[in-house]
Amino acid sequence: MIRLCATLLCLLSSPLTAQCRQALALGLDVSGSVDSREYQLQLNGLAAALRHPDVVNLILSNPTTFVRVAIFEWSETGHQRLLLDWTDIRASADLHRIEQRLQNICIGSNSACETQNALLLRKV
Numbered sequence: 001m002i003r004l005c006a007t008l009l010c011l012l013s014s015p016l017t018a019q020c021r022q023a024l025a026l027g028l029d030v031s032g033s034v035d036s037r038e039y040q041l042q043l044n045g046l047a048a049a050l051r052h053p054d055v056v057n058l059i060l061s062n063p064t065t066f067v068r069v070a071i072f073e074w075s076e077t078g079h080q081r082l083l084l085d086w087t088d089i090r091a092s093a094d095l096h097r098i099e100q101r102l103q104n105i106c107i108g109s110n111s112a113c114e115t116q117n118a119l120l121l122r123k124v
Contacts, residue, residue: 031075
């Protein structure tokens with residue numbers, strides 16, 4: 001997760017930040033080698049990175065532009081799932097909503113998890 005935070009900081013600290021919108025597509029690994037504990041670690045780590053003061057300050061540093069983010073999971077060509085469609089981040093409340101969404105994603109393949117995720121992923 002430190003790498004993700006460092007990547008976000010590098011991407012957002014360039015001189016072009018003030019001139020153009022930054023779009024971040026963030027992928028989570030859900031391949032067979034990733035167990036539910038590791039998957040939860042990815043979700044929690046991403047949520048923590050998005051609330052880190054340095055990241056928040058960089059994302060919100062220029063009020064005339066915004067950062068757009070999408071979050072997806074993948075394991076192979078046949079398995080990708082969009083967890084968060086392209087979302088504009090213009091205020092700390094936007095970051096908070098993304099963090100809440102990441103913390104509420106249910107892990108597992110039972111019907112209760114599938115129903116919860118279907119309802120959660122429909123909300124923007």
